[in-house]
Every structure is written in structure tokens, then in C-alpha cells.
Amino acid sequence: MTVNKPVTYEYDRIADRKRLDFISAAVAERKGDQVTVLDVGCGNGVISRHLGMLGFNVLGIDVSEQAIARARELNTFPNVNFKVLSAEQLVAAGDTFDVIVCSEVLEHLQQPGALLATLYQSLRKEGILIVTVPNGTGPRELLVTRPVLKMREQNNWLWKMVLKTKKTMGYSGTTVQSAADNLDHIQFFKKSDLETLSTENNFRIVRFGKANFIEDVFPFSFFAKRIKALQWLDCKVADVLPYRFTGGFFSVWEKAR
Template identity: 55%
Template sequence: MTQKMITYEYDRITDIKRLKFIASHLQQEIPAGGRVLDVGCGNGVISRHLGQFGYDVLGIDISQKTIDVARSKNTLPNVRFEAISAEALTAQGERYDAVICSEVLEHLDRPGELLKVIYASLKDNGLLVVTVPNGQGPRELCVTRPMLKARNHPAFWKFINKVKSTLGFKGTTVQSQADNLDHVQFFTRKALLDIAKEHNYRIIKFAKTNFVEDVFPFSLLTKRIKFLQKLDCEVAEILPIGLTGGFNTLWKKKV
């Protein structure tokens, strides 16, 4: 029997690394046909990727714009998308074998509230996958935080956007069409451990993402040369975890 070719909608190596992390660990714990909830699914890239492995996937997001994009790209009968909040979905009493919360918590003023909702939606032996940027990592320190501060200076912010446009940076992501993608939380490894414990989870695995490939001016080269992206991800693996650009993590409920 010929093995099905798995495709990737992401182009960046670190994004593909994240997809592989999610899919490989789901395959270890959740059989094909298992029910997966992708919270804050954005354009549905992760949902569609997991659908290729035979999972019954529901991707949800509060942005109708992103859900419209996700639906327009979907061809898998075992993957569907709904513009609904996690709270409203939980009220329906559904429970899932796995929940994906990828690049979501950093955008929330009260991430603990979402973790409570996910707890109610996840089966007792289920798997929660959480990925977030490292709040003290190279990109958050050198790009994200300075850019947030620059917005307070309109003339300077206009100049920055002009330079970014000239250099070919569009300011959009493959992950989501949402209007506001600001980071308001900056998680360290300890902060993740603390919030997990506070909401009755235990983190069973921390994995690294990249190092500096998405930090200007390195990004001018790495966005065009895939080998440098791959090398950067490999460098991240040998550096202390505090220097990683992000955390890929696995969580279990305390029951």
C-alpha cells in the first residue's frame, strides 16, 4: 500500500518544524479518527495538516474573516471550521482527544481563562499542545517589543512601515487573517510552568523552535535562503532553552 504524501502549507522551516512536532506527538498518543480541536485556528493551516493523518478536526476562531479563509482552502471531509469562541463550544458539552493551542496565548489579556475552557473540553487522558513565542527570546526582545513601543510615535512608525514595505515585509502571516495579532503576553519557560500548574495541567515536554532567523537584519537573508533557516533551527537545538525563539510544549490534565 502506497503511503500518502504529506504536504505542508507553511514555507518557513521553523513553522514546518512546529507542524511536525504537533503531528508526531498526536500520532504517538491519538489514533487516526480521534477528535481534535484547534483553538484559535486562524487560516486553518494546522487543522488541515492534521486532517491529512485521518483525524476528525474542528478548527475554531472568533474571527469570521479567518474562518472564511480556512473554509475556502479546505478540501478534507474530516476537517471543518466554525466561527465560535471556545467558551461557547464548551457549553455544548463536547470533549476532545487532543486540543491544539498554537500561537494563541500570547495574544490574550487573560490566557488563564482560555486554559480553563480547554480543560473542560479535553478528555481526562487527552493531550494539549501549546506553542508560544519565548517572551525573552531573540525575536520578542529585538523585534516584537520595540515595534510595539514604536507605535506610540506615529512619524517613526510610518517610517518603519515604509522601510518594511521596501524590503518586502508584508506584515501578514500564513497563520491568520485576524486584524489584531499583537502580543500582550511574553511567556518564559517558568511562566508557562506556573500558569499550567495554576490551571491543573502538567507540562510533560518542552521543545525548541528557532534562534535568530526571524530577527532583523538576519531575516533579510534567511527569508530567501532556506538552508540558513534549517541551520538556525539546528543551532537552536544546541543552545540553552532560554535562547530559543519559541516553545513547543505538550500538556496533560491533572485529574
């Protein structure tokens, strides 16, 4: 695999670029020019297109027709394809891959172990599974995601005030990663939870990485979204803090047997 032009990013946030760099570096360690990559729950295809730009053959799948339509619309790489497809359908077809990327997906699933068991069957013997998830006890999930979900459930005056304030301050609530209708977090993983989940599904985690620290927490987020240097500093701070303080986990998994 060779890169013939400067690397560019569709992501604007430094934390998202850091996650993409972790994924790209792990994929690049695979030997050979015909490495095949599956991007599960690919959303709008940002990760798939980035890996395609680096020269890898990528299939991005998602069950959201809306997300895949957007991914296809944005795609310009002949080595990248997108399909409305479930992981179970790939297993039924007998397709296998050198690398499977499962980025910001498991936190949305009622039974994440069921998907991991399916991905095990789609991963070649010496392949790797790259998993990224928010830290369920990190600053963002504790101080933003969980309170927001609770307020929305109650639909009280406080929730309406939050919506009005976010709109006034320019927070759209959309994401560049996916155009899917429902992006709620229903799983909140600690590092130990990921380790247990991997073992239960015949994987072992061979590498961990960290996302950012408090960039996503208001009022710091209001300034950080406008000042890249603050985002960069926040990511560097996360690297030196214990894992429990990171906003998200990056990890590389291998088959245990």
C-alpha cells in the same frame, strides 16, 4: 492513522514546519483511528488542514469570521471542519476531545488562564493539550516585537521610516496562519511562566520543544527568508542552546488531576 501520500506543507518557513511537525508527532502518539482534535484559535486553518491530511478528525474554531471564511475556502478535507465559535460555547455544548491544539494563541489574550481553564473542561481525561507560544524573552520578542509595538504606539518618524523600509524590502506584515484583524502580542512568556500557568490551571507540562534562534531578527531575517539552508541551520542551533535563547516554545500538557 495512516499516511497514504507524501506529507506536504502550506508553511514555507522551516521554523513553522518544525512547529507543525512537533504538533503532528504529538497527535500521532494518540492511539486509534478515531482520534478527535480541536484546533483552538485556528486562524486560516493551516494546522487543522495538515492534521486532516494525516487522517485525523479535526474541528478548527476561531472567533474571527474573516479567518474562518478563509479556512473554509482553503479546505478540501471532509474530516476537517471549521466554525466561528468560542471555546466557552463548546463547553456549554458538552463537546470533548482527545487532543486540543492551542498554537500561537495565548500571547494574544488578556487572560490566558481563563482560556486554559475552559480547555481543561473540553479535554478528555487521558487527552493532551499542545501549546506553542513565542518566547517572551527570546531574540524575536526582545529585538523585534516589543520595539515595534512601542514605536507603533508612539507613531513617530521612526515608526514611519520602519514601515517605509519594510515595504521597500518586501515585508508585507501579513501572516499565512491567520487573517484576523489584530495579531498583537500582549503576553510575553518565559519557560517558567508556562510552567506556572499550567500548574495554576491543573495541567502539567510533559514535553518541551524549541523553535528557531535569530532567523526572525533583522538583518539576519532578510537573508534567511530567501535561503532555506540558513533557516534550517538556525533551527538546529536553537536545539542545542539553552531554552532562553529559543524564539518559541513547543509544549505538550496533560491533566494533572
